[in-house]
Amino acid sequence: MIWSWYHSVNTEAFIFVKIIALPYEAISVFDIFKIGVGPSSSHTLGPWKAALRLLEHLRQDASLSEVTSVRVLLYGSLAKTGKGHGTDIAVLLGLTGEDPESFDPISIDSRIEDIRRMKRLVLGGRHEIQMEPEEDIDFLITESLPFHPNALTFLVSFQSGAAFSQTYYSIGGGFIIQEGEQLQSALQTQPSFPIDSADELLHWCMKTGFPVSEVVAENELAWRSSDDTKKGLDRIWNVMKECVFKGCHTEGFLPGGLEVKRRAAGLNKRLISGRNYSDHTSWLEAITSAGNDFQYTIDWVSCFALAVNEENASFGRVVTAPTNGAAGVVPAVLHYMLAFCGGYTRERVHMFLLTAAEIGSIFKKGATLSAAMGGCQAEIGVSSAMAAAALTECLGGTQRQVLMAAEIAMEHHLGLTCDPIAGLVQIPCIERNTMGAIKAITASRLALQSAPDYAKVSLDAVVKTMWQTAQDMNHKYKETAEGGLALQIPLSLSEC
Numbered sequence: 001m002i003w004s005w006y007h008s009v010n011t012e013a014f015i016f017v018k019i020i021a022l023p024y025e026a027i028s029v030f031d032i033f034k035i036g037v038g039p040s041s042s043h044t045l046g047p048w049k050a051a052l053r054l055l056e057h058l059r060q061d062a063s064l065s066e067v068t069s070v071r072v073l074l075y076g077s078l079a080k081t082g083k084g085h086g087t088d089i090a091v092l093l094g095l096t097g098e099d100p101e102s103f104d105p106i107s108i109d110s111r112i113e114d115i116r117r118m119k120r121l122v123l124g125g126r127h128e129i130q131m132e133p134e135e136d137i138d139f140l141i142t143e144s145l146p147f148h149p150n151a152l153t154f155l156v157s158f159q160s161g162a163a164f165s166q167t168y169y170s171i172g173g174g175f176i177i178q179e180g181e182q183l184q185s186a187l188q189t190q191p192s193f194p195i196d197s198a199d200e201l202l203h204w205c206m207k208t209g210f211p212v213s214e215v216v217a218e219n220e221l222a223w224r225s226s227d228d229t230k231k232g233l234d235r236i237w238n239v240m241k242e243c244v245f246k247g248c249h250t251e252g253f254l255p256g257g258l259e260v261k262r263r264a265a266g267l268n269k270r271l272i273s274g275r276n277y278s279d280h281t282s283w284l285e286a287i288t289s290a291g292n293d294f295q296y297t298i299d300w301v302s303c304f305a306l307a308v309n310e311e312n313a314s315f316g317r318v319v320t321a322p323t324n325g326a327a328g329v330v331p332a333v334l335h336y337m338l339a340f341c342g343g344y345t346r347e348r349v350h351m352f353l354l355t356a357a358e359i360g361s362i363f364k365k366g367a368t369l370s371a372a373m374g375g376c377q378a379e380i381g382v383s384s385a386m387a388a389a390a391l392t393e394c395l396g397g398t399q400r401q402v403l404m405a406a407e408i409a410m411e412h413h414l415g416l417t418c419d420p421i422a423g424l425v426q427i428p429c430i431e432r433n434t435m436g437a438i439k440a441i442t443a444s445r446l447a448l449q450s451a452p453d454y455a456k457v458s459l460d461a462v463v464k465t466m467w468q469t470a471q472d473m474n475h476k477y478k479e480t481a482e483g484g485l486a487l488q489i490p491l492s493l494s495e496c
């Protein structure tokens with residue numbers, strides 16, 4: 001996919017135009033689902049990966065050991081809500097060469113404290129440089145770069161006196177691109193069934209007779225063996241279930257200064273009648289065994305979603321799905337399905353994840369996954385559409401019903417703004433995941449009982465509408481914390 005842009009006199013007003021997709025943009029299930037650390041895919045994971053890309057460049061150049069200093073400039077939305085989203089922390093960990101997938105989030109505080117106290121950082125894990133985060137990371141809240149609201153520039157100085165700068169854009173869902181680089185996939189091989197739209201997906205489903213998940217599984221063969229894809233999906237599921245379980249068993253308050261009380265653990269305790277389970281499997285079985293009364297069921301859906309996003313807000317290990325702020329919707333609906341609609345099998349989990357990922361990919365190609373571009377419809381709206389489609393396929397829906405479920409879920413998130421209080425991914429973000437999950441389940445049930453031939457709105461039409469709505473949305477509602485709830489509940493937080 002190629003992007004072009006033009007930029008009005010007002011530096012806040014960006015109008016992005018997507019032009020014909022040439023060449024086809026290949027997106028894997030593991031681009032949509034990524035294991036990482038909270039709280040934000042665009043403000044934490046993206047900048048972390050940008051720092052790793054800078055290290056890669058310095059290593060290729062054999063200049064890493066010559067570096068004397070690195071300054072970081074954060075622009076636009078990264079500057080405005082970067083403190084609350086931990087952008088500075090992510091950049092520091094990235095510069096030390098830590099991998100967001102394997103780094104133990106428990107060590108974050110001590111690692112950052114060490115850098116602050118020593119005023120030094122070990123670049124790429126092997127070359128010590130001076131680093132004073134308060135001085136060397138600049139939050140340029142009045143400045144934006146034209147290509148995308150989430151921009152960061154690294155200014156690197158060398159022993160020789162030379163210097164160079166590199167700018168990256170964090171374009172949502174943990175995807176990054178370097179300035180001057182075309183938006184292109186790291187995946188070079190083209191899949192069997194190129195898909196840019198819901199219509200194309202349906203075309204391949206009809207041609208092959210495959211359900212959506214099988215079309216996706218077939219496409220993944222272009223990049224790895226079937227066995228490796230299955231193992232990767234197992235890893236995603238393991239992180240999701242550990243995150244839900246941990247979130248349901250952790251009490252206390254969230255970091256950041258808002259003093260938001262964690263609620264999943266209390267809800268879990270009440271719903272499970274105070275019993276203790278040491279592992280996810282026996283816990284899920286106990287949940288199932290208590291029946292499926294309506295209130296009991298929706299309370300559990302909320303509990304699962306709260307658990308993930310409380311973990312996310314605590315810099316915990318989560319799966320970006322398709323973003324971190326919206327990371328609770330897919331696992332919540334997946335847990336709903338396993339607890340209340342048929343139980344666990346490895347195949348059902350894989351089917352769910354493959355289908356969900358394809359819907360996320362269609363939104364990324366036709367619209368955006370970035371709240372800084374499209375508001376919360378791009379996060380919670382997309383995750384809800386992903387979960388609705390996945391649930392529908394797993395419950396036996398036809399391919400058309402799967403797409404219909406995704407359409408219904410997004411249709412009722414259109415225009416949803418992003419207005420996090422104090423720039424923290426807590427209010428309204430955490431509860432919003434419960435709403436996205438419930439809407440996904442409702443959308444799936446509606447689709448399963450509808451004839452798609454009579455549907456008036458297609459998934460492609462809703463993708464297009466979401467993109468147009470994104471462009472019309474005032475910048476205040478695009479992850480700037482300058483409008484909506486963020487403005488109504490002004491809180492001045494001490495920097496932490």
Ligand code: SF4
Nearest residue numbers: 325371376379418429
């Ligand atoms: S309001 Fe929505 S889009 Fe904005 S940070 Fe929260 S979850 Fe993400």
